[in-house]
Every structure is written in structure tokens, then in C-alpha cells.
Amino acid sequence: LLLIINIIFVNVAYGSEPIVNLDQHAIIPQPRSVIGKGGTFQIDNKTKIVVDGNEERIDYAVGFFQQLIKRSTGFTLQRSSDKRARNNVIYFKIDASSGIPVDGYTLDIDDNHINIIASTSSGLFNGVQTLRQIMPSDIERGKTSGKKKWVIPTGTIEDAPEYGYRGAMLDVARHFFSVEDVKHFIDQIAKYKINKLHLHLSDDQGWRIEIKSWPLLTTVGGATAVGGGKGGFYTQEEYKDIVAYAQTRFITIIPEIDMPGHTNSALAAYGILNPGITVPEDGIQKVDRRAMGIKDDEDATHLYTGMKVGFSTLDTKKDITYQFVEDVIRELSAITPGPYIHIGGDESHVTNMEDYIPFIERAQHIVGKFGKKTIGWDEVAHARLEPSSVAQYWAKSENARKAADQGAQILMSPSTNAYLDMQYDTTTQLGLHWAAYIEIDDAYNWEPTTLVEGISKEQIIGVEAPLWTETITNREELEYMVFPRITAIAEIGWTKTSLRNWESYKTRLIQHTKRWDIMGINYYKSPRLQ
Numbered sequence: 001l002l003l004i005i006n007i008i009f010v011n012v013a014y015g016s017e018p019i020v021n022l023d024q025h026a027i028i029p030q031p032r033s034v035i036g037k038g039g040t041f042q043i044d045n046k047t048k049i050v051v052d053g054n055e056e057r058i059d060y061a062v063g064f065f066q067q068l069i070k071r072s073t074g075f076t077l078q079r080s081s082d083k084r085a086r087n088n089v090i091y092f093k094i095d096a097s098s099g100i101p102v103d104g105y106t107l108d109i110d111d112n113h114i115n116i117i118a119s120t121s122s123g124l125f126n127g128v129q130t131l132r133q134i135m136p137s138d139i140e141r142g143k144t145s146g147k148k149k150w151v152i153p154t155g156t157i158e159d160a161p162e163y164g165y166r167g168a169m170l171d172v173a174r175h176f177f178s179v180e181d182v183k184h185f186i187d188q189i190a191k192y193k194i195n196k197l198h199l200h201l202s203d204d205q206g207w208r209i210e211i212k213s214w215p216l217l218t219t220v221g222g223a224t225a226v227g228g229g230k231g232g233f234y235t236q237e238e239y240k241d242i243v244a245y246a247q248t249r250f251i252t253i254i255p256e257i258d259m260p261g262h263t264n265s266a267l268a269a270y271g272i273l274n275p276g277i278t279v280p281e282d283g284i285q286k287v288d289r290r291a292m293g294i295k296d297d298e299d300a301t302h303l304y305t306g307m308k309v310g311f312s313t314l315d316t317k318k319d320i321t322y323q324f325v326e327d328v329i330r331e332l333s334a335i336t337p338g339p340y341i342h343i344g345g346d347e348s349h350v351t352n353m354e355d356y357i358p359f360i361e362r363a364q365h366i367v368g369k370f371g372k373k374t375i376g377w378d379e380v381a382h383a384r385l386e387p388s389s390v391a392q393y394w395a396k397s398e399n400a401r402k403a404a405d406q407g408a409q410i411l412m413s414p415s416t417n418a419y420l421d422m423q424y425d426t427t428t429q430l431g432l433h434w435a436a437y438i439e440i441d442d443a444y445n446w447e448p449t450t451l452v453e454g455i456s457k458e459q460i461i462g463v464e465a466p467l468w469t470e471t472i473t474n475r476e477e478l479e480y481m482v483f484p485r486i487t488a489i490a491e492i493g494w495t496k497t498s499l500r501n502w503e504s505y506k507t508r509l510i511q512h513t514k515r516w517d518i519m520g521i522n523y524y525k526s527p528r529l530q
């Protein structure tokens with residue numbers, strides 16, 4: 001009787017999930033090949049881990065798995081050094097000669113062992129994310145369920161991504177998000193094999209990264225946000241902490257300082273950078289410099305808390321402006337291990353084209369001087385781009401073509417499909433709709449290689465979904481706009497076009513929403529999810 005009660009309890013409390021054959025499993029992004037074998041492997045507290053390979057970051061992948069298991073099963077899986085052990089073993093192997101592409105993996109599940117093989121640690125990590133998705137959904141409950149065995153279907157998955165750049169962007173300038181929020185976001189996107197996080201660190205309404213040689217950028221420029229909130233900024237130590245955390249999830253941070261437009265927060269801090277612009281009436285917030293114990297600055301602008309774009313510019317004619325750009329990029333490069341610095345370049349509506357072009361070229365040169373490559377929004381194509389530079393397509397096809405014709409690579413972020421701040425439909429409370437309403441099928445049904453005429457696959461570095469935050473103020477709102485659409489961009493970036501299919505994606509997505517319910521993720525319950 002006790003046994004029966006126990007079974008009922010476990011089933012009611014934790015839901016009894018039927019064991020689904022591997023090839024019927026809801027994996028997002030869809031892998032290249034999935035073959036089910038019809039059996040099961042069971043993880044229990046005697047399951048051993050064997051690690052074969054000594055790449056620097058291998059422990060991030062294996063350790064991540066061990067933590068995940070510990071959290072939800074209570075098992076502390078022991079490591080064994082017996083590389084030939086095959087009984088109740090999960091075997092992680094780095095094999096550079098395996099021919100498995102970067103970020104790809106092979107996941108082979110048998111009745112008595114699991115093999116995860118990759119040529120890099122990032123591939124192992126991606127294999128772990130897939131394994132996680134085919135485990136019972138209780139693995140996402142975040143606390144120990146009491147189950148003694150965790151059943152996994154047997155079979156083989158061979159997988160690799162279509163694009164090396166699979167990104168999301170978070171605008172921390174319009175509203176500030178804490179280090180904890182950013183780490184939480186990193187965890188969420190890593191589940192879907194996204195490997196770049198672009199942080200939009202400055203805009204008219206706020207400057208969010210400490211620059212030691214220009215301290216007022218944050219003390220003055222970081223003091224507010226859209227709607228007049230208290231703003232905030234990351235110290236360099238906090239930024240490094242985010243970068244290091246992202247590394248453990250195999251995510252590269254790409255910092256953006258938006259220039260020469262979208263710079264009011266800098267102009268409010270340092271009048272010397274201001275060519276004479278004033279702030280729109282709708283969002284003036286005066287700075288009491290005396291109360292802050294700093295010198296008056298006649299030329300500085302007021303802070304801005306509205307939502308207008310395109311009214312600001314740095315003074316592109318002054319030498320001090322380039323000293324500023326160099327100081328900022330030098331300090332940022334020193335704390336950014338990733339290869340890219342994003343210089344913005346969008347919507348500089350009050351910068352003359354004859355000033356804009358040399359500014360972008362000088363900024364690009366400065367980025368190169370500190371050993372980094374430049375990314376800019378598609379308008380940067382007006383300037384002469386270096387072949388190592390990337391233009392981020394968001395609005396104008398001709399800009400993307402201009403950039404590609406110069407040999408630059410294109411990052412695809414079409415505002416009509418990939419923008420996470422666009423409303424789902426006319427009833428959505430959060431977000432904007434200047435580019436489009438983007439329902440979950442619109443977010444899924446687009447193809448990078450046919451989007452812009454004249455741009456071929458080889459010219460495309462990847463895809464990125466930006467979340468602008470004029471209307472987004474907290475984690476719950478962020479999740480509502482991000483889920484489910486982030487999984488669409490993840491699949492577009494990872495899965496071969498021939499394997500992408502709305503009906504299949506929709507069916508898998510429905511399964512994932514059940515996991516989000518368990519994880520407590522807030523998501524948009526689209527009418528199309530039926």
C-alpha cells in the first residue's frame with residue numbers, strides 16, 4: 001500500500017510523463033539528425049561521469065551538467081578516471097579529430113551509457129543542453145523531486161549549427177537591468193544554444209558602463225532612465241563578472257557604445273562633447289551638479305527620460321571627441337575578451353553625412369587599434385568598412401548590400417521579424433509597433449539567405465534578436481517579450497533551412513511551454529500555439 005501511495009504521490013506531485021521515443025522528442029533548435037533506438041538509459045545516484053580531454057573550458061560544460069543534476073535530482077554524480085568504463089556512465093569526450101564542426105556535438109545514448117563527443121567544449125555544452133531537453137521535465141523544477149531514476153530515451157543525435165553567430169541583444173540603457181537579471185537572461189538564452197549576448201550599454205537616456213577616465217558618464221549620465229527612474233550602471237568589476245559568467249555558458253559578450261547619435265547621456269555628463277544640441281521637451285530631467293559636488297557645465301545637456309530617437313550627436317569636429325572615443329574603447333576593450341566592439345552608428349539624424357562618415361571610419365580604426373573588430377548598425381555601410389567589420393542589418397536593404405559589397409559580413413536582425421520589443425498583436429500591452437506586429441509565426445517564418453536580395457549565405461555571420469527596453473522595466477516584462485520568440489531566432493540561427501518547418505516547431509514549442517510553466521518563465525500565450 002505504501003508503495004502505491006508513494007507512486008500516486010510522485011505522479012501527482014511531479015507529473016508522470018510518458019517516455020517518448022528520442023525521434024519524437026521536442027528539441028529546440030531542431031538538430032541535424034535524430035535517430036531513436038527505442039530503449040532507455042537511466043540516471044541514478046550511481047551514474048558516473050568520465051571526462052576525456054583537457055580543453056580549458058571543458059569543466060564549464062561538465063560542471064554545468066553536474067550542477068543541473070544535483071539541483072533537480074539530489075544526486076552528486078561522481079567522476080571516474082576509468083576511460084573505458086561503459087556501465088552506467090556519462091562520457092564526455094573532446095576529440096579535435098572527430099570532424100564535428102565548432103559548437104556541434106554527437107550525443108549517443110545507449111542502455112548503459114551516454115557519450116557526448118565534440119571537438120570543442122562549446123560543443124559539449126550544447127550537447128548537455130540537448131540532453132537536458134530530452135530529460136523528464138522535472139529536471140527544470142529547480143528543486144529535488146525525490147525520484148530515484150531519471151529515464152532518457154536511447155538513440156543518436158548528430159548536430160551542428162548553420163551560423164557561428166547566434167545572438168540576442170539586451171538594451172540596458174533605456175531601462176537598467178541588474179547583474180543578476182543579466183545572468184538570468186544568459187541562462188535562459190544558453191538553453192537554446194545562443195552564443196552571443198550584445199549589451200546596448202549607452203543611449204540618450206543612460207550610460208551604463210563605468211569609464212574610469214570619464215567618471216561623469218556614469219555618475220551623471222547613468223542617473224536616470226526612460227520614464228525618469230533611477231537608472232544605474234555596471235562598474236568595470238561588475239561588467240567583468242557578467243563576462244565571466246557568460247563564458248561559463250559559452251556566451252560571448254558584445255558591448256555596444258552607440259555613437260555618434262544616441263549619445264545624450266554622454267552630452268549631459270560632458271558639455272565639451274556637445275555641438276549644441278538640446279533635449280526634446282517631453283523628457284527633460286535637470287541635473288543639479290552643485291548638489292552632486294561637481295562643476296557647473298554650461299554646455300552640457302539635460303538628462304533625457306523620453307522615448308524619442310535621433311536628436312543627439314557627439315561633436316564630430318573636435319579632437320577631444322576622438323580622445324573620448326579612444327578612452328572609452330580602450331577601457332572597454334581591456335575588459336572584453338570577445339573579438340567585437342559594437343559602435344552603434346544608427347539613427348544619427350542630426351549628424352551631417354560628411355561628418356558621420358569620417359567619424360565612423362575613425363571609430364572603426366580605434367577599435368582595430370585595440371585589437372578588436374567593429375560591429376555597427378546597417379547605416380555604418382555609408383562609411384568605408386574594413387572586411388573584418390560587421391554590419392547589423394535592421395532596416396535598410398541597400399545598406400546591407402553596400403556593406404556586403406565592401407567585403408564586410410552581415411548580421412541579420414530584421415526589425416520586422418527579429419525585434420523582441422515589437423508587439424505580438426494590437427492587444428499587446430508592452431512594446432512598440434513601428435516596424436511590425438510580430439506574432440510567433442512571423443518571428444519563425446523568415447530566412448536569412450533570402451531576406452535581402454543580393455546577400456548570400458557566405459556573407460551572413462548569423463542572426464540576432466534585439467530587445468529594446470523603452471517599455472520594458474523588469475524581468476517579468478522582459479520574459480513576456482522574449483518568450484517564445486527567442487526560440488524562433490535560435491532555430492533560425494542553428495537549424496538548416498531544409499529542416500525548419502513551422503508545424504514541427506509549433507508542436508515542439510507547445511512542449512517547451514510546459515517546461516517554462518515549471519521553470520516559472522513568463523511567456524506570451526499566443527493563440528497560434530494550438
Ligand code: TNX
Binds near residue numbers: 347394421468
Ligand atoms: C530603433 S533599431 C532603434 C532603437 C530603438 C528601437 C525601438 C535601432 C538600431 N535603433 O534606438 O530602441 O528602434 O524599437
